[in-house]
Amino acid sequence: MYFNEEHNALRQTVRRVVDTEINPNMDAWEETTAPLHDLFEKMGDLGLLGICYDPEVGGQGLDYWFDTVFLEEIGHIHGVGVQGAIADQTHMATPALHEFGSEYLKEAFLRPAVAGEMVAAIAVTEPGAGSDVAAMRTRATKDGNGYIINGTKTFITNGVQADFVVVLARSSHAPGYHSFSLFVVPKELPGFSVSRELDKLGWRSSDTAELFFDDVRVPEENRIGTEGEGFIYQMRQFQHERFAAIPMSYVGARDVIDMTVEHIRQRVVFGKPLSRKQVLRHRIADWLTEIECLKQLTYHIVRMKNKGMDVTREVSMGKLLAGQMLRRITDGCLQMFGGMGFMNESLITRYYRDVRAASIAGGADEIMRDVIAKMEGL
Numbered sequence: 001m002y003f004n005e006e007h008n009a010l011r012q013t014v015r016r017v018v019d020t021e022i023n024p025n026m027d028a029w030e031e032t033t034a035p036l037h038d039l040f041e042k043m044g045d046l047g048l049l050g051i052c053y054d055p056e057v058g059g060q061g062l063d064y065w066f067d068t069v070f071l072e073e074i075g076h077i078h079g080v081g082v083q084g085a086i087a088d089q090t091h092m093a094t095p096a097l098h099e100f101g102s103e104y105l106k107e108a109f110l111r112p113a114v115a116g117e118m119v120a121a122i123a124v125t126e127p128g129a130g131s132d133v134a135a136m137r138t139r140a141t142k143d144g145n146g147y148i149i150n151g152t153k154t155f156i157t158n159g160v161q162a163d164f165v166v167v168l169a170r171s172s173h174a175p176g177y178h179s180f181s182l183f184v185v186p187k188e189l190p191g192f193s194v195s196r197e198l199d200k201l202g203w204r205s206s207d208t209a210e211l212f213f214d215d216v217r218v219p220e221e222n223r224i225g226t227e228g229e230g231f232i233y234q235m236r237q238f239q240h241e242r243f244a245a246i247p248m249s250y251v252g253a254r255d256v257i258d259m260t261v262e263h264i265r266q267r268v269v270f271g272k273p274l275s276r277k278q279v280l281r282h283r284i285a286d287w288l289t290e291i292e293c294l295k296q297l298t299y300h301i302v303r304m305k306n307k308g309m310d311v312t313r314e315v316s317m318g319k320l321l322a323g324q325m326l327r328r329i330t331d332g333c334l335q336m337f338g339g340m341g342f343m344n345e346s347l348i349t350r351y352y353r354d355v356r357a358a359s360i361a362g363g364a365d366e367i368m369r370d371v372i373a374k375m376e377g378l
């Protein structure tokens with residue numbers, strides 16, 4: 001109903017990459033983390049890293065239905081780590097560059113990111129400031145025709161492998177939200193370092209870093225857009241990140257259910273396959289109903305996005321629901337696996353670890369509720 005032959009062609013391309021280049025490697029990458037330069041080069045060659053971006057920078061210039069197809073197929077990756085690493089490149093670290101970056105920044109950083117020649121990361125969170133972004137302490141102090149950046153960023157996806165990091169820093173002492181700027185910081189700048197690679201509960205196929213900025217001199221031309229508007233740009237950028245989480249979540253939830261149905265069909269308990277137990281069948285029917293509702297909300301958001309409407313309210317609702325639903329369904333499915341669901345040889349254990357972050361990363365559930373409540377005038 002929503003997708004035509006062109007969408008289906010893109011779907012087949014992404015599916016082929018997931019089935020041949022990603023999923024066969026996922027067990028190994030859970031041990032070593034995925035080699036992003038290698039993977040992104042392959043995806044860039046197929047035009048998959050800039051589906052909605054301007055052809056001028058190597059993108060495909062397609063609408064958000066194509067983007068949704070891409071995200072739905074990425075959701076079939078057997079591990080949220082690589083899903084997150086890819087979405088970081090396409091929906092987290094580069095949208096502001098595309099929307100507000102100068103010609104120079106687009107040529108030097110966005111074009112190579114879309115081509116898969118450079119790995120990108122976005123650095124907002126700090127040890128003392130996560131949900132409360134405005135509490136950040138990283139400073140960009142004006143110095144001649146550039147800025148000196150000092151501070152620490154943490155939980156940065158792709159931070160170890162990134163060639164450049166988009167950094168949000170306070171660039172003036174003025175109160176309010178117009179005192180932050182977004183900068184592109186290439187990793188080779190003196191004073192920039194990956195101070196720690198973090199060990200995580202899940203997302204083990206992706207790297208997550210703590211980054212240290214020690215008097216990093218960044219030329220003025222590396223500032224994205226207008227000075228002081230970085231916070232506003234980042235809030236817009238978050239909408240892309242949060243949207244990306246929704247299709248990946250409902251597809252992932254469906255995959256977990258399919259995996260579980262396969263198990264309960266062959267698992268005989270009290271003389272019958274578990275799938276014959278009405279209580280389990282009804283539980284699964286409830287989950288499938290919720291997944292369909294979230295999918296329809298997503299398609300509603302896509303229609304709004306294609307019309308250029310503000311989707312902050314709907315994306316916040318979708319992200320909140322996606323995280324909660326994915327966690328609940330994965331937990332319930334693991335229960336249906338019994339003891340096998342607790343053994344690492346079962347793929348469901350990876351999903352169980354990975355999906356916990358869905359209610360934290362990219363804005364925690366509580367923050368989504370705050371946004372929704374505010375927009376509803378509460």
Ligand SMILES: Cc1cc2nc3c(=O)[nH]c(=O)nc-3n(C[C@H](O)[C@H](O)[C@H](O)COP(=O)(O)OP(=O)(O)OC[C@H]3O[C@@H](n4cnc5c(N)ncnc54)[C@H](O)[C@@H]3O)c2cc1C
Pocket residue numbers: 088122123124125129130131132154155156157158203208357360361362363364365366367370
């Ligand atoms: C896997 C993973 C990948 C990530 N990748 C990146 C990345 O690439 N770049 C980046 O910049 N960051 C990244 N993050 C960081 C992420 O965005 C933050 O963890 C998140 O925003 C929450 O911030 P915090 O961890 O500081 O928690 P805190 O802000 O300390 O919050 C702790 C808890 O308190 C709750 N809370 C906060 N405020 C309120 C309130 N007003 N009312 C009620 N409850 C509240 C929160 O919801 C949360 O549950 C990543 C995190 C994870 C887990």
